[in-house]
Amino acid sequence: MFIRNTWYVAAWSHEVESEALFARVITGIPVLLYREEGGGVVALEDRCCHRGAPLSVGRREGDCVRCMYHGLKFDSTGTCVEAPAQQRIPPQAKVRTFPLVERHRWIWIWMGDPSLADPETIPDTHWLDDPQWRSLPGYIHYDVNYLLICDNLLDFSHLPFVHPTTLGGPEDYAKVQPKVERIDGGVRITRWTLNTDAPPFAAAVKNWPGKVDRWNIYDFTIPAILRMDSGMAPVGTGAQEGARVDAAEFRGCQALTPETENSTHYFFGHPHNFAIDQPDVTRAIHQAVVDAFDEDRDIITAQQKNLALDPGFRMMPFGIDAALSHFRWAVNQRLEEEKHQMLEAVQGA
Amino acid sequence: MFIRNTWYVAAWSHEVESEALFARVITGIPVLLYREEGGGVVALEDRCCHRGAPLSVGRREGDCVRCMYHGLKFDSTGTCVEAPAQQRIPPQAKVRTFPLVERHRWIWIWMGDPSLADPETIPDTHWLDDPQWRSLPGYIHYDVNYLLICDNLLDFSHLPFVHPTTLGGPEDYAKVQPKVERIDGGVRITRWTLNTDAPPFAAAVKNWPGKVDRWNIYDFTIPAILRMDSGMAPVGTGAQEGARVDAAEFRGCQALTPETENSTHYFFGHPHNFAIDQPDVTRAIHQAVVDAFDEDRDIITAQQKNLALDPGFRMMPFGIDAALSHFRWAVNQRLEEEKHQMLEAVQGA
Amino acid sequence: MFIRNTWYVAAWSHEVESEALFARVITGIPVLLYREEGGGVVALEDRCCHRGAPLSVGRREGDCVRCMYHGLKFDSTGTCVEAPAQQRIPPQAKVRTFPLVERHRWIWIWMGDPSLADPETIPDTHWLDDPQWRSLPGYIHYDVNYLLICDNLLDFSHLPFVHPTTLGGPEDYAKVQPKVERIDGGVRITRWTLNTDAPPFAAAVKNWPGKVDRWNIYDFTIPAILRMDSGMAPVGTGAQEGARVDAAEFRGCQALTPETENSTHYFFGHPHNFAIDQPDVTRAIHQAVVDAFDEDRDIITAQQKNLALDPGFRMMPFGIDAALSHFRWAVNQRLEEEKHQMLEAVQGA
Known part of the structure; x- marks a missing residue:
């Protein structure tokens, strides 16, 4: 459904x-x-x-x-x-x-x-073809229900475990819970790390005067569209208040489209606004995302196989599930609404 | 069933x-x-x-x-x-x-x-071993329900589209509706083209004095037996009235046997009564039929896959469907009859 | 279940x-x-x-x-x-x-x-690591329900037909019905052949003074554990009364563990107490068993495919089925018992 x-x-x-x-x-x-x-x-x-x-x-x-x-x-x-x-x-x-x-x-x-x-009502993804941004088009196919992939994207704590050498970072990362808010038709997840070192990849492409403030802001909305605002700016330049001075930014755009109940199309791009004259950087960023998604696909496909062994298995909610629990709730709400509309249409006819 | x-x-x-x-x-x-x-x-x-x-x-x-x-x-x-x-x-x-x-x-x-x-009650297919006729034995296997193949055989209009370079001929061919009649346990499709040129393959094996009359007469009967009388004779020699003077004739024999609900055995031979001392001609005719059947199998298998996506899909009848609609009706009649006989047998017992 | x-x-x-x-x-x-x-x-x-x-x-x-x-x-x-x-x-x-x-x-x-x-309550299989015995560890995987393999193991008459050149022996072998007894949680099948020639493999590894007495005693118990006592001793040394003088003995240990309703893990070893300092003999015995099990798997997999075509097929019991019929009965008894215990537990709670 x-x-x-x-x-x-x-x-x-x-x-x-x-x-x-x-x-x-x-x-x-x-x-x-x-x-x-x-x-x-x-x-x-x-x-x-x-x-x-x-x-x-x-x-x-x-x-x-x-x-x-x-x-x-x-x-x-x-x-x-x-x-x-x-x-x-x-x-x-x-x-x-x-x-x-x-x-x-x-x-x-x-x-x-x-x-x-x-x-x-189409979400804005203009970074995909804005001349101030660079990205490559990505597509992968999954043999799982799209909601298992939504779960994955709505959870930051899997990053150090599934992606230890790609997106991951230290496992301590999983210990800090991001802020989760409901937004229209979905959920926003926000995480700030202030006054920290620029990560190696960022240090390689840009000269940073010292420490940086880093952020990750996900907007995940129905049907399954992720728009990610992430990046870093020199410490104290007001990034958290909305300024983006000398910042290195990403605007990831991802869309899951169900193919069938058990398979999914996955479209993604990872636009960046720095080093835009260096195609090698764009390619490296794209490849890092592709590698990470292959890691996700492995674990999610294993999960789907396991769930298929016992259709009665009940997932156990943990604190880290706030965002995905809300999104699944929002999806069910919409499915209910559409069911009612259809019933009314039938009765009205 | x-x-x-x-x-x-x-x-x-x-x-x-x-x-x-x-x-x-x-x-x-x-x-x-x-x-x-x-x-x-x-x-x-x-x-x-x-x-x-x-x-x-x-x-x-x-x-x-x-x-x-x-x-x-x-x-x-x-x-x-x-x-x-x-x-x-x-x-x-x-x-x-x-x-x-x-x-x-x-x-x-x-x-x-x-x-x-x-x-x-076994249909006559004596052309398959009559010394005045020549053919090679054919068999292919289909991964579709046999009725989809019946549909295909009972429709002449697909010939120029599915078989443009094999059986097909010009697309105009599809524009003339053949005559469709009910016969015992099935349907007869008849098509005459009078005063026309002999097609290249026929010109190659026989010397024609001028124009020819061509015919195609299919008898398709339960369970799924096709006997095809097709050929050509010199124009004006009375072929349409039943004479077969100096004619080049085919008597195609085809039988579909369901293996399972979703697979079918297909037996066929294409006896001809001309050039019977030229094995090359027999082989070429057989190969043309095999090539055409491979084309049919491609489109019918694609159709079956598409239908499987939505079991509720309702086919829309067109004028070209007269023959296949009647045959499907005849099959359903027989299935109903057998169901009643079985119920009666059970109640009688 | x-x-x-x-x-x-x-x-x-x-x-x-x-x-x-x-x-x-x-x-x-x-x-x-x-x-x-x-x-x-x-x-x-x-x-x-x-x-x-x-x-x-x-x-x-x-x-x-x-x-x-x-x-x-x-x-x-x-x-x-x-x-x-x-x-x-x-x-x-x-x-x-x-x-x-x-x-x-x-x-x-x-x-x-x-x-x-x-x-x-774990059955004794100490021969698998007893220093007086030798065997190699075996494992094969079956794509059939484990009960079809139980049936196979509980029937001696298939030996000359499925294994003519491996375990089999002459077809006359199938003509003598072994003795079948109920034991706790299963069935025992016993077969003695007295005063007979030692088979070639046994003659090759041991010097026999003359004729031998041979035995095969299977204990097959729930869930699906086979312990086989087979061998031969010089004629008249009292093997049938329990003595094992100068005997060449096997103590086959086999265990079937259902993976799913339609697949099974099969563990086996075939310990022998003769020629224990000749690894080649141990390897040859193991390989003979592996070869025979491959033959079993072929016919049982063909049987399972055939049964899947018609879920309503009813097997017809023959005299040779005494042992397997009893074992299937014992399995069903235990399943019934467990169902009742579960119902009682639910009602008690």
Whole structure:
């Protein structure tokens, strides 16, 4: 069961290029993405309304797609405009389309009621294509339910254990609980370390006058979008009060999109605003994130296998779970709301 | 759920040779086929009545088969005739047998009530071993439900799309609807193209005086047997009225046999009555059919995967579906009939 | 469904060595085995009580184990003794432990109520490390339910059929029914062949004055432990009355431990008391057993596949099934007993 009325990331812009037909299963529904000749991206259900064959193994004809099983042709509004040996096409011969917004290299898709799709509610991730920032596009595939990955991202204490040589840092890090606040549709986790040494990677790319103040601020919102503001500034320059003087900053953007109940698409970029003329630094940062995510995937996949052995296993909440517990609560709230709306719609009809 | 009281093709004759024990799952039931010393083929349930081990990994002993787990020996009527360390064999120690008819290189099997098995109802496929015709035996395995393949065979409009370079011909071909008629236990599809050019393959093997009349007549009957009469004759020689003067003819014979709910055996031959002294022509015709069937299998397997994502998907009927819709209706009629007969038998007992 | 209050073999001693964390699923429950610095072996549930991650991919810290997902640390009694960012550990933060006994190279585990775990009830298998006997440790994994392997072991008649060139001997062997007796928690099968020739392997390693008396005595007890006393002695030296004069003896020890409903761990050794200074003989005996077990696995796996095609298949009992029928009855009795005890415990609570 997935939240329907929300924006999911469907693809990186560069995944849907020129004439190609791009197929991806999103929240259990097969979706065909392609770019019209004018450059806009459209999304059709990747399942011909006639016998269910995937349109994505079909053929582009201008801005239309022809199913290569029996030759039905659909335009980019999903309307069947040609059927073999048939003059009159029945008006219900359509495949579903999905609202799409392409923004800052991500293609966002709305899997719910199209009339509710408001592009204003798409979270800001402009750092992904802002010329003052640099990042590389990341994608990995997980064979686990997306909520287990949310749990992982909403917990800082796993960093020194799962990522001892990558993101991790000393195990003492896990001993300080970050501040957790509810925000609209999600949770914010904040952690400050004041008057500390700059870590080696930061010392390598920037000359620091002395100690630094460091921060990590995660906004994690429905459906499963993480925007991370992290970085460091020379001590005493007012970072905690909002100033960002001579700071080295990251603005991580991550999006989890359920493929099925047991698999997930994971899109991520890790923009930084320092050393932006050094592609090696950008590549090194990206690679560090990829390495860390591989570590996460190992432990989460092992966890999912273990949970599958005993569907009755009850997780035991610890203090470190404040953020993820709140997020799971928020997700359940939304699922309940959508269930009620659907019941009302049915009763109203 | 499969029709039980009908003849299925179990194997090509040459698949069951000499001493070998040949195993095949048919409509979900494991079947052992072997040839008695007298040459006749018998079919036993491939599951020892004792502990369920497959007899097909057992040992021939004359016309008997010994289970190589515990040594029970069965004769070709399925009766246990020897059990280790036991003088008296209980009379219920039997494995099921199935009525078989070997005819024109195909071994037909009856999976239902043996008392209803009438060899007269086996469709005529004598072209498979008639000396005036030539063909090669074909077999492929599908990982889809057999009805999806029936759908495919009962639809001519997919030919130019799925088989553009093999069977297909121009896409205009799909624009003309063939004639569809109900016949006993199935459907006949007829298509004539009069006064047209002979296609390249036909021009290569035969000297045509001028234009030709071409036809395609499919008889598709329960359980899933296709007999195709196709060919061409010099224009105006009365082919459409039944004459076959100087004609180049094919008599395709195809049989689908469900293995399980999600897999199918496909037997086929494509006899032709021209160039019968040129094995190269026979091989080329056979290969063209094999290539085309590989194309079908690709799209049908993609379709099955797509349908599995949403068991609630409803196919939308188009004009081109007249034949397949009727055949599916005929199959459902027979399944209903068999259900009622079974209920009556239970109540009568 | 598995018997809970019984001793299963969890591992060979050498599988759990030095610092390593050893994971094995036993009766559907993931178990972590490791050796404390003092040398004793402990067993914890291999599933962190927090989020279910496997402890076996964690880290040894002295006699404790730290979960490498979020850093919870457990001592060898299963108590959580450290949790990141948390002073007070809730007392219910524990993982389950299992009683263990290491004896004669096998590590026995009790999956049921720990208060009932009585080491006195562990079957004697001292031949596995008695200096007067020699054997090699064996382990194979089966993808079948353990009861199908019990059936196999409790039946002598399959020997000449499944193992014609290894354990088997002439097919006449199957014609003599062994004696079957109920013993506490299982069944004993006894077979004597008096005044016969020593088989080739025995003639090769020992000088026999003439004919021999041979015996095979199996004790097969719950949960699925086979102790086999087999061998031969010079004819007329009173072997059948209990004397073992100048005998060549085997004391096979075999243990089946269910992994899941459809997979099984199989531990075995085949100690012999002759030619104990000839490692080649020990290796040859071991290899003969391994080869024979591979033959068993082939036929039992084929049987399991066949049974899976029709869950409604009813096995038909034959005379040769006396022993296995009794053992299956004994298993069902114990399962019933445990069900009643559990119901009473629930009602009493």
